[in-house]
Amino acid sequence: MKKINYFKIYILSFLFLGLLSCDKIEAPYVETINMCGEETESNPIRKILLEDYTGHTCGNCPAAARLINDSLKTRYCEHIIPISIHSGWFGRPTTDFPDDLTTNVGLELGGNGMSSFGEFNIQPQPAGIINRTPYGENLVLTTTETWSKAIAKLLETPPEMDIDIENTYDTITNNLTINITVKFIKAFPNNKLNLVLYLTEDSVISKQTDYEIDPPNVIDNYVNRHVLRDGINGTWGQSIVSGSIGANQILKRTFTYTVDNKYKEKNCSVIAFVCEAKPKYNIYQAEEKKIME
Amino acid sequence: MKLFVVSILLTCLVLVIPSKINAQENKDGEFHGSFQTDIQYYETDSTIGATAPNEKMLMNSYLNLLYTKGNFSAGGRFEGYMNTLKGYDNNINNAIGVPYRWINYKADALEVTVGNYYEQFGSGLIYRTYEDKNIGYDNAMEGVRLKYQVAKGFNIKGIWGKQRYAFKNNELGFASVINGQGIVRGIDGEIAVNDLITRLSEKKTQVLLGGSFVSKYQEDDDVFYRLPENVGAYAGRLNIARGSFNIGAEYANKINDPSADNGYIYKNGEAIIINATYSKKGLGVFLTAKRVDNMSFRSERDANLTNLNINCIPVISKNHAYSLLAMYPYASQPNGEIGFQGEVMYKFKKESLLGGKYGTNLAVNYSRINSLKTTPTDIYTGYESSYFEIGDELYYQDLNVEINKKINSKLKVILTYQNLIFNYGVIRNMFGHEDVYANIGVADISYKISQNHNVRFEVQGLFTEQDMGNWGMGMIEYSVSPNWFFTVQDQYNYGNENKDMQIHYYNFAIGYSKGSNRIQVGYGKQRSGIICVGGVCRNIPASNGLTIALTSSF
Numbered sequence: 001m002k003k004i005n006y007f008k009i010y011i012l013s014f015l016f017l018g019l020l021s022c023d024k025i026e027a028p029y030v031e032t033i034n035m036c037g038e039e040t041e042s043n044p045i046r047k048i049l050l051e052d053y054t055g056h057t058c059g060n061c062p063a064a065a066r067l068i069n070d071s072l073k074t075r076y077c078e079h080i081i082p083i084s085i086h087s088g089w090f091g092r093p094t095t096d097f098p099d100d101l102t103t104n105v106g107l108e109l110g111g112n113g114m115s116s117f118g119e120f121n122i123q124p125q126p127a128g129i130i131n132r133t134p135y136g137e138n139l140v141l142t143t144t145e146t147w148s149k150a151i152a153k154l155l156e157t158p159p160e161m162d163i164d165i166e167n168t169y170d171t172i173t174n175n176l177t178i179n180i181t182v183k184f185i186k187a188f189p190n191n192k193l194n195l196v197l198y199l200t201e202d203s204v205i206s207k208q209t210d211y212e213i214d215p216p217n218v219i220d221n222y223v224n225r226h227v228l229r230d231g232i233n234g235t236w237g238q239s240i241v242s243g244s245i246g247a248n249q250i251l252k253r254t255f256t257y258t259v260d261n262k263y264k265e266k267n268c269s270v271i272a273f274v275c276e277a278k279p280k281y282n283i284y285q286a287e288e289k290k291i292m293e
Numbered sequence: 294m295k296l297f298v299v300s301i302l303l304t305c306l307v308l309v310i311p312s313k314i315n316a317q318e319n320k321d322g323e324f325h326g327s328f329q330t331d332i333q334y335y336e337t338d339s340t341i342g343a344t345a346p347n348e349k350m351l352m353n354s355y356l357n358l359l360y361t362k363g364n365f366s367a368g369g370r371f372e373g374y375m376n377t378l379k380g381y382d383n384n385i386n387n388a389i390g391v392p393y394r395w396i397n398y399k400a401d402a403l404e405v406t407v408g409n410y411y412e413q414f415g416s417g418l419i420y421r422t423y424e425d426k427n428i429g430y431d432n433a434m435e436g437v438r439l440k441y442q443v444a445k446g447f448n449i450k451g452i453w454g455k456q457r458y459a460f461k462n463n464e465l466g467f468a469s470v471i472n473g474q475g476i477v478r479g480i481d482g483e484i485a486v487n488d489l490i491t492r493l494s495e496k497k498t499q500v501l502l503g504g505s506f507v508s509k510y511q512e513d514d515d516v517f518y519r520l521p522e523n524v525g526a527y528a529g530r531l532n533i534a535r536g537s538f539n540i541g542a543e544y545a546n547k548i549n550d551p552s553a554d555n556g557y558i559y560k561n562g563e564a565i566i567i568n569a570t571y572s573k574k575g576l577g578v579f580l581t582a583k584r585v586d587n588m589s590f591r592s593e594r595d596a597n598l599t600n601l602n603i604n605c606i607p608v609i610s611k612n613h614a615y616s617l618l619a620m621y622p623y624a625s626q627p628n629g630e631i632g633f634q635g636e637v638m639y640k641f642k643k644e645s646l647l648g649g650k651y652g653t654n655l656a657v658n659y660s661r662i663n664s665l666k667t668t669p670t671d672i673y674t675g676y677e678s679s680y681f682e683i684g685d686e687l688y689y690q691d692l693n694v695e696i697n698k699k700i701n702s703k704l705k706v707i708l709t710y711q712n713l714i715f716n717y718g719v720i721r722n723m724f725g726h727e728d729v730y731a732n733i734g735v736a737d738i739s740y741k742i743s744q745n746h747n748v749r750f751e752v753q754g755l756f757t758e759q760d761m762g763n764w765g766m767g768m769i770e771y772s773v774s775p776n777w778f779f780t781v782q783d784q785y786n787y788g789n790e791n792k793d794m795q796i797h798y799y800n801f802a803i804g805y806s807k808g809s810n811r812i813q814v815g816y817g818k819q820r821s822g823i824i825c826v827g828g829v830c831r832n833i834p835a836s837n838g839l840t841i842a843l844t845s846s847f
Contacts, residue, residue, distance in 0.1 A: 021478070021508030022548050023521035029551075029559055029673040030517055075517070089723070115342050124722050136595060137384060137459060137471070143553035146595045152516040 036077035044162035055090025059211035064126035089113025132281035163287035196237030322362030369394035388468035446488025475592030479507035554589035558675030562587035608828030625828035632662030731757035763788025
């Protein structure tokens, strides 16, 4: 009799835990969300740099690019600024994939996949870095499902500054003059901040491996979006604050740059962002503007 | 000079101090413990891509201490990363302190543990926490564990707590353990039927029954997905033994668990493992089959790599010890795999034709693991999988034969052959990389020179047209029992397509052991690679320099 009671206690406790400890979710599985149209003159928004470390022989990378352009961009609109950085083992030119979309900046950030994995130790691809700010304990996010969560977490806090870009481009000389205005919404009491400018080109056509299509899994005329082409003022930019700066302070900088004539200038943009200087990396604000509008 | 002095000092430590360190016996209690330290001095070597850190020398150290008195025991483990050795994640473990500590008390049939502990339910399909310093794995629980012997042969245990994620310095500079966000709780019961029911105790057929339930809780903080905050998994197991036969099976099922591992799908997970063995003198047969479907189970949805695993899917391929045989090890695929392994071990009798004077041991082992057969459904439910069908993609196949023979009173030989197919893209997560087809041979010859002097030769060859191409390996080990050994070895990548990478990875090592103390000092090049234990793996970077390993127990 005593043993039967123990059995009942065991079975009941088992069921008790089971009933209390399971959440079965039925459709719909997602919440509907859209953050478009929030930016106004008087209401600056936080814009987040989404670095997508990719390569033309990376078969899983087009799926990540589709996530960015079809899903995340639709959901977060102007809150995110994507940039594709071709680097690593899958970005290197090969006999079958001769186009070279890598850059010195990209290789410094993400490595060549052989002798170096870059400053950010990029190994599996695709790999995402969201505002160069760790999500949890990870700076490099190799599971694309975490990108949206990382963005959402960053958007919980209002922006600390606003960036404005004014581009003047001469189509004859290919000379670009970039005027940057950084308005500090909050004070920074003790920081080393850098201003970084990258040049990107959208809709670059080249060959790409894609595991989501039928074998031989190759797209000959793949459209590469937001491709990093150069660091206008180097990989890590230049210092704009070393110490403190007060709220409502405004900093202006002007840069000149010659755009390589092999790029389609109508597809080129300047991305500017303000970040902590190395060894911290986190980005406070980003902005993007086409060189010709 | 500095390295030489360090090596001499550590050797003296081993020779002198052991006589002073004994288990401290006290009529009021006992202390026991163990110590391990691994030190490496790095040199830059651009030919193999080895870089030296700014510190030049790095160290991982551990001290385990256990105190017992009557029904009470307590213990802890000191860990010092000064700084973390290369190849171990220094973002996860880089502090100095005592991240593992516990107190245990037994009162009649009840045993209570508070603090840190490791535990396993059945084969680990839904719950296994453990640590392995070789692969930098530690998912220790921090919380409470209860064990209760309900009756003879009937035991239950319950666990509740959070899992270790990292051990690092916090913002104030203090070393602290960072646990995962999720709370894990579970219960396991096991019944040895023949012990519980006394009239069955003398029966030849022995039956073991077990059942467990584990649940994790993590807040839904996602703005996009509607996520289950409580995810439960249950498992049942049965083992029947009779004479030379033993058969066991365990089945597990997990409810919807969208996570980074499975692409945030809401499909249930399940797994089954079946094994059967037959053994008698001179013959052993072992068969196992496994099917795993969407069984990644972590206490944080977005955890990755080897972090915060609640369960551990057993691997069913042979774990090889020889270096070239272990170059392409299999790692469990919790998202989906189906496979089997069979092994036959036979001893040809002494004085028989194939047995010779001393007998000959033969072992033939075969394992094959494939993908599941799946049909995509939608982006939220993921796919459906056919239970008994095997997917088209081969992940791993290993056929190996080992002959172990004593030739005479001085000479022993072990010959091993392996035929291997390795899906590099899936197992190493480097999609696009070609599969590796390899044949590997090993000859291990041991010769006893005299009573205390032994020499061992190892020759290995790996032959493949993929990856880095062919390898050759040679080693000579000279041991002076019971204390000393000396080894010289070289691994040569002679078949690499890139002539600049046809490199010799030479290594020299000296080891000394006395009692429970052991020190090994080595110098040479280490190729980059991977080390796996039980299906969990760690990348090893290329390195060049001096290594020192010291272990001691008391």
